[in-house]
Amino acid sequence: MKEFVKNGEEKGYVEIELKGRPNQPNVTIVRNISVTDNSSIWTMDGLNTTLSAVQKRVASLGIQANNLWYASAPCMGTSC
Numbered sequence: 001m002k003e004f005v006k007n008g009e010e011k012g013y014v015e016i017e018l019k020g021r022p023n024q025p026n027v028t029i030v031r032n033i034s035v036t037d038n039s040s041i042w043t044m045d046g047l048n049t050t051l052s053a054v055q056k057r058v059a060s061l062g063i064q065a066n067n068l069w070y071a072s073a074p075c076m077g078t079s080c
Contacts, residue, residue: 010036
């Protein structure tokens with residue numbers, strides 16, 4: 001996970017906004033990453049969630065992504 005965190009930083013995040021279905025809002029998914037304890041915290045539309053819930057939501061939008069985070073451009077460190 002540390003490849004998503006700027007060198008010298010202990011934390012970083014990846015954020016992606018996915019287009020919702022017609023007449024539905026877009027979905028914003030954030031993965032907060034901690035290098036110190038090698039952990040992630042997931043949020044979807046600002047609410048804490050699980051990776052499993054994120055995967056289900058992505059699939060419900062008809063998106064096939066084996067690794068969604070490598071397909072997105074990460075925003076690293078504390079400045080974006």
